[in-house]
Amino acid sequence: xxxxxxxxxxxxxxxxxxxxxxxxxxxxxxxxxxxxxxxxxxxxxxxxxxxxxxxxxxxxxxxxxxxxxxxxxxxxxxxxxxxxxxxxxxxxxxxxxxxxxxxxxxxxxxxxxxxxxxxxxxxxxxxxxxxxxxxxxxxxxxxxxxxxxxxxxxxxxxxxxxxxxxxxxxxxxxxxxxxxxxxxxxxxxxxxxxxxxxxxxxxxxxxxxxxxxxxxxxxxxxxxxxxxxxxxxxxxxxxxxxxxxxxxxxxxxxxxxxxxxxxxxxxxxxxxxxxxxxxxxxxxxxxxxxxxxxxxxxxxxxxxxxxxxxxxxxxxxxxxxxxxxxxxxxxx
Amino acid sequence: xxxxxxxxxxxxxxxxxxxxxxxxxxxxxxxxxxxxxxxxxxxxxxxxxxxxxxxxxxxxxxxxxxxxxxxxxxxxxxxxxxxxxxxxxxxxxxxxxxxxxxxxxxxxxxxxxxxxxxxxxxxxxxxxxxxxxxxxxxxxxxxxxxxxxxxxxxxxxxxxxxxxxxxxxxxxxxxxxxxxxxxxxxxxxxxxxxxxxxxxxxxxxxxxxxxxxxxxxxxxxxxxxxxxxxxxxxxxxxxxxxxxxxxxxxxxxxxxxxx
Amino acid sequence: xxxxxxxxxxxxxxxxxxxxxxxxxxxxxxxxxxxxxxxxxxxxxxxxxxxxxxxxxxxxxxxxxxxxxxxxxxxxxxxxxxxxxxxxxxxxxxxxxxxxxxxxxxxxxxxxxxxxxxxxxxxxxxxxxxxxxxxxxxxxxxxxxxxxxxxxxxxxxxxxxxxxxxxxxxxxxxxxxxxxxxxxxxxxxxxxxxxxxxxxxxxxxxxxxxxxxxxxxxxxxxxxxxxxxxxxxxxxxxxxxxxxxxxxxxxxxxxxxxxxxxxxxxxxxxxxxxxxxxxxxxxxxxxxxxxxxxxxxxxxxxxxxxxxxxxxxxxxxxxxxxxxxxxxxxx
Numbered sequence: 001x002x003x004x005x006x007x008x009x010x011x012x013x014x015x016x017x018x019x020x021x022x023x024x025x026x027x028x029x030x031x032x033x034x035x036x037x038x039x040x041x042x043x044x045x046x047x048x049x050x051x052x053x054x055x056x057x058x059x060x061x062x063x064x065x066x067x068x069x070x071x072x073x074x075x076x077x078x079x080x081x082x083x084x085x086x087x088x089x090x091x092x093x094x095x096x097x098x099x100x101x102x103x104x105x106x107x108x109x110x111x112x113x114x115x116x117x118x119x120x121x122x123x124x125x126x127x128x129x130x131x132x133x134x135x136x137x138x139x140x141x142x143x144x145x146x147x148x149x150x151x152x153x154x155x156x157x158x159x160x161x162x163x164x165x166x167x168x169x170x171x172x173x174x175x176x177x178x179x180x181x182x183x184x185x186x187x188x189x190x191x192x193x194x195x196x197x198x199x200x201x202x203x204x205x206x207x208x209x210x211x212x213x214x215x216x217x218x219x220x221x222x223x224x225x226x227x228x229x230x231x232x233x234x235x236x237x238x239x240x241x242x243x244x245x246x247x248x249x250x251x252x253x254x255x256x257x258x259x260x261x262x263x264x265x266x267x268x269x270x271x272x273x274x275x276x277x278x279x280x281x282x283x284x285x286x287x288x289x290x291x292x293x294x295x296x297x298x299x300x301x302x303x304x305x306x307x308x309x310x311x312x313x314x315x316x317x318x319x320x321x322x323x324x325x326x327x328x329x330x331x332x
Numbered sequence: 333x334x335x336x337x338x339x340x341x342x343x344x345x346x347x348x349x350x351x352x353x354x355x356x357x358x359x360x361x362x363x364x365x366x367x368x369x370x371x372x373x374x375x376x377x378x379x380x381x382x383x384x385x386x387x388x389x390x391x392x393x394x395x396x397x398x399x400x401x402x403x404x405x406x407x408x409x410x411x412x413x414x415x416x417x418x419x420x421x422x423x424x425x426x427x428x429x430x431x432x433x434x435x436x437x438x439x440x441x442x443x444x445x446x447x448x449x450x451x452x453x454x455x456x457x458x459x460x461x462x463x464x465x466x467x468x469x470x471x472x473x474x475x476x477x478x479x480x481x482x483x484x485x486x487x488x489x490x491x492x493x494x495x496x497x498x499x500x501x502x503x504x505x506x507x508x509x510x511x512x513x514x515x516x517x518x519x520x521x522x523x524x525x526x527x528x529x530x531x532x533x534x535x536x537x538x539x540x541x542x543x544x545x546x547x548x549x550x551x552x553x554x555x556x557x558x559x560x561x562x563x564x565x566x567x568x569x570x571x572x573x574x575x576x577x578x579x580x581x582x583x584x585x586x587x588x589x590x591x
Numbered sequence: 592x593x594x595x596x597x598x599x600x601x602x603x604x605x606x607x608x609x610x611x612x613x614x615x616x617x618x619x620x621x622x623x624x625x626x627x628x629x630x631x632x633x634x635x636x637x638x639x640x641x642x643x644x645x646x647x648x649x650x651x652x653x654x655x656x657x658x659x660x661x662x663x664x665x666x667x668x669x670x671x672x673x674x675x676x677x678x679x680x681x682x683x684x685x686x687x688x689x690x691x692x693x694x695x696x697x698x699x700x701x702x703x704x705x706x707x708x709x710x711x712x713x714x715x716x717x718x719x720x721x722x723x724x725x726x727x728x729x730x731x732x733x734x735x736x737x738x739x740x741x742x743x744x745x746x747x748x749x750x751x752x753x754x755x756x757x758x759x760x761x762x763x764x765x766x767x768x769x770x771x772x773x774x775x776x777x778x779x780x781x782x783x784x785x786x787x788x789x790x791x792x793x794x795x796x797x798x799x800x801x802x803x804x805x806x807x808x809x810x811x812x813x814x815x816x817x818x819x820x821x822x823x824x825x826x827x828x829x830x831x832x833x834x835x836x837x838x839x840x841x842x843x844x845x846x847x848x849x850x851x852x853x854x855x856x857x858x859x860x861x862x863x864x865x866x867x868x869x870x871x872x873x874x875x876x877x878x879x880x881x882x883x884x885x886x887x888x889x890x891x892x893x894x895x896x897x898x899x900x901x902x903x904x905x906x907x908x909x910x911x912x913x914x915x916x917x918x919x920x921x922x
Contacts, residue, residue, distance in 0.1 A: 023591075066424050069589035086428050094424030100416050102346065104353040116342040117425040119335065161421055171424075377667050380703040385666075388659040388698075396657070512655040547656045554700040 013169050013200045014042035014065065019074035021060055033224065034060050037074065040219040040229045042169075047191060047201045049215035049232070051208070057224040058204040059097055062173050065202075066094055078169065090118065093162030097173040097204070099154060103147035107138055107157050110146060111164055118165035132160040135190065152183040159190055169200045176210050188214055212301075243282055243301050247273040250294040258288060272297065339427050340435040347439020348446070351405055360404075361447050364397035365454045372462060383464035384553055390458060391549040394451045395477055399508060402444045402481050406488025407500035409436050414590050423590070430582045437489045437578060444481045448474065465555065472563050473552035479570035480546035484508060486577035487541075493585040511543035541573050644689040647696035654697055662697035665690050666704055673711050681714040688712050688721040695728055702736075705729030709742030719750045730763075740764030741774070744781075754781045772809075779814050816864035820888050823860040827877060827886045830855045845877040845886055862888035 021035040035057050042048040052058050063069045064076055067083050081088040101110050111129045120128055133139045136156035141149065149157065155175065162170055175191070176184045191201055191214055205211060211218055211232060218235060220228040228235050250258075250273045258275070259266040262285050266275045273294075277285045279301075286296060351357055371389035375382040410433065413419040422432060452474045459466050487507045491500035510517075514537050521533020545566045548558050644665070645653075654661040669690040672683065679687070691708045695701055705726055712722035723746050729739040740760050747757035758781035765774035799808055799815065830848045834855055835841055842848060848856050862875040875890035887894055 023589075063420075063590070066420065068420060068423060069591060070587075086426055089424060089426040092424065094421060096417055096420040098417075099421065100418060101421070102350060102418060104350055105346075113342055113346055114421065114425060117339055117422065117427050119338060119426065158421070162424075165425075374663075374667070378663075378670055381701070384701075385663045388663050392657050392660040509655055513652060516652050544656055550659050550698055550700060553659065556700065 010043040010045065012041045013044050013079060014040075014048075014202060015075075015077045016040050016061070016065070017075045019061065019064060019076060020072045021057075021064065021069065022072045035064075035071070035074075036224045038221065038224065038226055039074075040226055042200060042202050043217070044200055045195070045198055046216040047195050047203065047214050049211040049218040050202065050204045050221065051206065051211050051218050052221035053206055055223075056221045058206075058221060059173055061221070062171060062202075062204055065171065090165065091168045093165070093167040093170045095155075095158045095162045095170070095172045095175055098178070099158035101146050101154070101157065101161070104145060106143050106145050107133065107149070107153075107160075108142040110157065111160055114161040115164045120165055128164060128166075132164055135163070135193075136160045137186070152179050152186075155179060155183065155187065159187065163194075167199070169202065170194060171202045173204045174206070175203060176205065176207060184210070242276050242278055243299055245275050245277060245282075245285070245289075245299050246297040247275065247289055248295040248297055250289065250292065254292045254294070258285065258292070261288070336428075336431050336434075339425075339431045340438060343422070343427070343432060343435025344437075344439035344442060347409075347436050348442050351440070351443040352446075354405070356404065357401060357443070357447065360397050360401050361450060364393050364447075364451050367393035367397070368451070368454045368458050372458065383459075383462055386462055387455075387459060387464055387470075387553045388549075390455045391473060391477075391553065394448065394455060394474070395480075395547075395549070398444055398448050398451065398477065398481055399484055401447060402440070402484045403488055403501060403504050403508070405443065406440050406485055407492055407497040407504060409440055409489055410492040410585070411495070411497050411500070419590060429586050433489065433493060433582055433585050434578065437485060437581075440489070441482055441485050444485060445478055448478055448481065467555070469548075469552035469555065469558050472558045473549045476546040476548055476563065476566055479567055480543055482574050483511075483541050483543070483546075483570050483577070486574040486581070490577050490581040490584070493581045494588060507541065508543065511541040512547075514540040514542050515544045542569075545569055644686070644693060647693045650693050651696055658697035662694045662701065665697075666694045666701070669694065669704070669707065673707075679711060679714060681718060684712050684714040684718040685721070688718060688725070691725055692721075695725060699728060699732045702733065705733075705739050706742055709739070709746060713746075713750060716751070719746050722746060735767055737764040737767040737770035737774070740767070741770075744778075757781050775814055779818060812866060816866060817891065819864050820862070820891060821894065823862075824877075824886055824888065824894060826860065827856075831886065842879065845879060863890045 017039050019035050019038040020033065022031040022033050024031040038057065038061055040050075050058050050061065060069070064071050065078060065083055067086070067089075070084070076083045079088045079091055102113075105113065108129060111132055112125060115125050115128055130139075133142050136159055138153060138156055138160070141153060146154065146157065155178075159172070159175070162172070170191075172191070175187050179187065188210070191203070194201055195214075203210075203215065215232050217230060218228070218232050219226055220235070248271055252268065255266045255268065255273055255275075262277050262281050264275060264277055266273060268274075275285075282299070286299070289296065368390045371386045371393070374389060375385035378385055410419075413422075413436070419432070423429065455470075455474075456466060458464075459470075484504065484507075488500060488504045491503045495503065518533050518537035521530055521536070524530050524533065548562075550556075551558050650661060651658060669687055672690065673679065673687055688708065691704050691712075694704045705728065708722045708725040712718040712725075723743055726739050726743040726746070729736075730743065733739060741764050744757040744760035744764065747753040747760060758778045761774055761778035761781065764770050765778060799812065827845060827848065831842055834848060837853075837855075838851070845859060848854070849858060859877055862877050863872055873890075875888055877886055877888055879885070880887045880893070885894055
C-alpha cells in the first residue's frame, strides 16, 4: 500500500470535513438538516468510537462514508480517496446496523457471495470462508439458511462478511446493540483481535460501557454536531470517574479516618462498608484499606458518572440548538 | 471490464437463486403450464382449426405469464434490496452501483428466460401431443418473446431503481400496455388533421417501446414467413432500447440516496 | 428494530399467501362457473347480445398484442350462437356478422371464419353484403385459397343476382390451385345467363390455353362444348320465333325448321359437341322439351343454366326491386 505516512504522526484513515446533509422528507416538504458540518478524523490502528444518542446522525455519517448517500456539502475521504469512488472499498469492511442478509442463502453461501464480490481468488475462497466462520464461531451453522439464524448469529455473520477480504479498516454500526452479554463479549473480543492485528476500527455506538471498554478515541455527536473528539480518558475527566468499593472487617474508626483522608463518605451497612472513591485514588485507597486489615469484597467502576457526563453533553447540545433555532434530525 | 463481470455475475446468479427459491415463480409457472394444457379443452369447443386455437392460447399464456413474472419479480428488484438493507453490505464492497444494477438486471433476465424455456417446452409437448404443426417460426416467436422480456425487465429495473414496488408495477404495466398500443397510436396520430398532434404521436412512438415488433406469434401459428432480417432488426431494436433504459436506470440510481 | 423487521417480513409473507389463496379461489370459482355454464349452454337465440361485441378497431387497440386469443374467444362465441337447431333470424345473422368482423379484424389470418360468414349470413341483403365484405377480407389475406372466392361468387349470383360480379369472382378463383374443375364452367354459365356466350367462350378458351394438366384442360373443353351446344340451341330458338311469325303456329318438332316451302334452316346443327370423337357419338337429337317447351339437345338433356330455387329467386328479385326504388328515391 503506498499510502503509509512518512511522518511520525499516525496517518489518518478517515477524514471528514464540514459534512452537511439535508434530507427532503417528501415532495414539497421542507428539507431537514441532519448533519451540521461534522468534522473528525480516525487514525491508523485505533478503535474509534462514534458516539451519540439515537438519532444524532451517526448512521447518516456512516452512510456518507460508505457512499450510500451523498453529502449536501463537505468532504469525506477514506484512505485518501473520496468516498464517492469505489476503489478504496477493497480495503474496508462494513457491518450495517441490524444487518440483514439474503435469508434464502446459508451462512457459507453468503460469505462465498461477498468474497466473490471482493474478488477473492477462487483458490483461496473456501479457506477464507472457513477462517471467517471459525472467527465468528459459526462453523456449526454454516450450512443452515440465514432465515433460521438468531439475531446474534446474524450479527456475527455480518462481521464475517465485513472481514471476508481482510480489510484494513472495519466500519461497524452498532455492532453490539441488541445482543446478550455473551454475544457482546464475543464481538468485543473480535474487535480487540482486529486492533491487535493492526487494523483500524470505526464503530458507531450509543452504548457507553462498550466505548469505555474498547475505544481509544471517540467523537461525540449530538443532533448532527460534534461535541467532542479526542481520547476517551480525557473526555471522561478521570478525576470525576469513580468506583464503588465494598469492604468487610473494617472498624468504624478506620473507616472514618479513610473517609477524611480520601474526602469521601463511607456508609456502613451491618458488616459491610460501602465507599465511593475517585479512580485516581483507587490504588492508594485499596492499599490503605488492606493495610488496615479490611477484606475487599468488590470493586465496580461507577458508570453513573459517565452517563451523567454524556447527558450533560446532550443537554448542552439542546441548548445550543435552541439558540440556533434549528431542529436536529432523527436518523432516517 | 472483466473485473466488472466478476462482480456482476455473482449478483446475477444470486438474483436467480433468490427467484428460484421464491414460491411465486412456481405458482405463476404452474398456472402458465395449466393454461397451455387447458387450451386443449377450450379448443375442443371449435369444430375447425382446433390446433391453431390451442397454439394461440399456448403462446398467449406464455407471453402473459412470462411478462407477469418479469413485472412482479422485477418491480421489487432494487427496492427490496434497499428496503431490507441488503444493498448496504454489497455496495460497501468494491461494487459500483452500475455493476449492482446490471447484476440484478441480468439475474432477473436469466430467471425469466429460464421459465420461458420451461413454458416453451410445455408448449412443444402439448403441440406434439395434439399433432399441431411445429417449425422454426415457433422458435422465432418464442425467441422474440425472450427479447420482449428483456425490454420489460429493463423497464421494471428502471422503475425499481427509484420507485416503490407498487408504483413500479403500475408504471411497468402501463409501459407494457402502451408498448403494444404505440404502433396503433402512431398510425391514428398520423391521420390527425392537426400538425402538432401528428408530431406528438411521432414523438410518443419514438419514446415508447414498440413491443409489437416482438410479437410474431400470429405469423408463427399461421405458418406465415418470418424473415430472418425482421428477427435480426427486432433483436437490434430490443438491445438498443434495453441499453437506453439501463443507462437511464444507472444514471438515476447513481444519484440516489440509499436511505 | 429487528423484531419489527421480522414481523414486517412475516406480514408480507402472510399477505402474499393470502393473495395467492385469493387468486386460487377466484380461478377455481371461474372454473366451476364455466363448467356449470357449459353444461347448460344458453340457446343461441337467447344468447344474442349476451356477449358484448366491441367495435373491431377498438378491440384491436385494447387487445394489446393478444389479438389472436381474443379473436378465438369471439370465434367460439360465434360457433355457440349459430350451433344447435336454431333458426337464424336476420338479427342473429347480423350479430354473427359483428362477431366474425371482430374475429377477422383481430386475426385476419384465420381461415374458416370467413366461410362461416358466407354460410350463415344469408337472411337479408344487409347480412349478405356483410358476408361478402368479410369474404373479400378473407380473399385479401388468403389470395391463394379458391374457397372464399367461391362463396363470394355464389353470394353475388345466388342472393344478389349480380351475375357479372359473380362470374368475375369465380374467374379469379378458377385460376387457383386446388380449385374444383367445374368453376370455369360455372363462371361461363353465369356469363351465359347474361347472354354473353361469346365472351364466356373466349374466356374459357383462354383458360384452356393456360391450363396445366390434362384434367384441367378437359374441364375447360367440356365447358366449351356446353357453350357450343347452347349457342346452337339459341340459333334454333331464333329460327323458331321466325317460324311462328311466318306460319302463325309453333313447331311440333325441331325438324320442321328445315322443312316447308321456304325452310328457315338448310340443316339442323349437330346436337353433339364438335370436339366429340366419332367413337363417342351416340346419335343425340334436338327435341322440344315437353316440360318447359324449350329446345334442348338430348346430349345434355337440359339447357345451360344454373338451377335457382324459386323462393330464393323471388326474394332476390324483391331485393333488386327495393334497391332500384332506393336508388330512384336517392336521385
